[in-house]
Amino acid sequence: MKISFFLKSRTLVDGRKSLGIQFTFSRDDQTQKLIGIAVNPKYWDKDNSRVTKDHLSNEDINRTLADFKHRIEIAITKYENKRLNSDGVVAYVLKKSDDTSVENYINTHIKQDCNSMSTFDSYVQWWSAFKTMVGKPNQIFKIEDLMVERLYSNAKKIGNKLIADNKLTSRTYQNYISVCQKVLNHSYDNKIIYDEYSIPKKYRTADIYRKKDKSEIEPFKVWQAIEKVNTLEQWQSVAIWLLSFSMRGFYYSDLVALTDSKITDKKGKDKTPRSLTGDMYIDHWREKSKVHIFVNVPRQVQRLMLMIKYSLVFTKIDKRINGKSILADINDRIGLYKYDKDIHSKEHDSLWKLVNRKSRQFGLVQKDARHTFNQFGQRVEVSKETREIMLGHLGNRTIEKHYDNYKLKEVVDRVDKAHLQVLEAFKTFELIKALTDKLNALVKASKRLPKWLLLQSGVHKVGREYRVLCGFENHKPIWAEIEPKYKSYFKQDRSTDKGYWSDEETWFDNKNRIKRNVNDLLKDNKWIKEVKKQQKELDKAVKDVKVIKLNTAV
Secondary structure: OEEEEEEEEEEOOOOOEEEEEEEEEEOOEEEEEEEEEEEOHHHEEOOOOEEOOOOOOHHHHHHHHHHHHHHHHHHHHHHHOOOOOHHHHHHHHOOOOOOOOHHHHHHHHHHHHOOOHHHHHHHHHHHHHHHHHOOOOOOOOOHHHHHOHHHHHHHHHHHHHHHHOOOOOHHHHHHHHHHHHHHHHHHHHOOOOOOOOOOOHHHOOOOOOOOOOOOOOOHHHHHHHHHHOOOHHHHHHHHHHHHHHHOOOOOHHHHHOOOHHHEEOOOOOOOOOEOOOOOEEEEEEOOOOOOEEEEEEOHHHHHHHHHHHHHHHHHHOOOEEOOEEOEOOOOOOOOOEOOOOOOOHHHHHHHHHHHHHHHHOOOOOOOHHHHHHHHHHHHOOOOHHHHHHHHOOOHHHHHHHHHHHOOOHHHHHHHHHHHHHHHHHOOHHHHHHHHHHHHHHHHHHOOOOOHHHHOOOOEEEEOOEEEEEEEEEOOEEEEEEOOHHHHHHHOOOOOOOOOOEOOHHHOOOHHHHHHOOHHHHHOOOHHHHHHHHHHHHHHHHHHHHHHOOOOOOO
């Protein structure tokens, strides 16, 4: 193996040339990497790999080059001793890896191998908390320091006391120990350390078991939140909380991952076309546990999805990540967002925090939707096994037992029945009606909010304008025009195209669409029947929510 500096042949505008490092592992295995330094070739000393004294800022440049040379020597030694592979050599020399301390190792080596930034953030937090727990928050630990049994025996004593004092949970203690084992395993696999070390099993868990008290939300609290909502952003946050609950405890990451491609039939075999009416199923790979869950989405929940989707169009139309819109395509019936949460983790966290901050003011923490779904499952006496299947839990080997059978008719029927029982126990459909009513009230009370937020049809082009149906008044359709700012989004709608829907007879006839004007076209159309049905539900909601006594206490 040979590592050497080189000057790029292309000259920069100011006459300098970029400096790089060439890694040669064999004749067929060579790679070149620029190091962010440009030098005047006239003052480059090739033999000594440094600039001469006549070069501007020569001291700073040579000091930086000396650091690279030092890392090159260490990398060569580690490579010769088979402690680094070729990728490791490049990473080490370019300062993309650092094993001088556990902190640096996590921030370089492990960070590169993490599947998501959220996982990396957890490792950083757990390691910092572990040091604080053992009373050494400012100490710099080397990887070899984690191979001392006394460290863990002391940690367990402290952990037991903190758990007994209700200052720590058993699961959190396990997380602290797990990050230590993660560093040890990773460093051994990558030949940073020579000896494999496994933390003794007796120290991996605490002697005391205590779970974190999880907040339980009653339906009346959601109802109160809906009543207090004054802005569209507040409405979104409450609606997203209820959607998370309705989807059996989806986290924000799961909602971001929703897309039409996950829609399937009840058998879970065929990707079905879009349907105007009826329930749908989503075959979803849960983001946190990486377990498949098969979710029935009732018609009312589908409507909630659409309301949230169009509200996001209004509030997030200008939001972009790397120049690309974060909104899912209008033709994606269940998609809300479109961005990679792992690549853009900071932006993802920022969006999530904003939603959580809006709902928290009403006492609704977004993650509590999942806990509440599980607790209401207990109330209606859904078995633990079925609840774990619904939530996509990994506990008690439930998923291992049902992983290959989660789409069996008997399993699907049992889970669907339990899912519906929980939704009904929580008065979910009544709450969705209340949210629908609130959205109507917000739109009517504000000149800023467009009527198309109440969209109940596909997008229609009338002349140069784009319109959507948003309700009825005195048996006459109410149309809303799409403002120029939002036209580029809405004009992509294909829902009125022939063949877009599986239940084709409920859509416009092409001949009628060409020969008749808009009002004549809509008279006997089943789209309108569907809209009228929704309108009746909305009108009924006003009466229902006044008489519902959300007294669900057990």
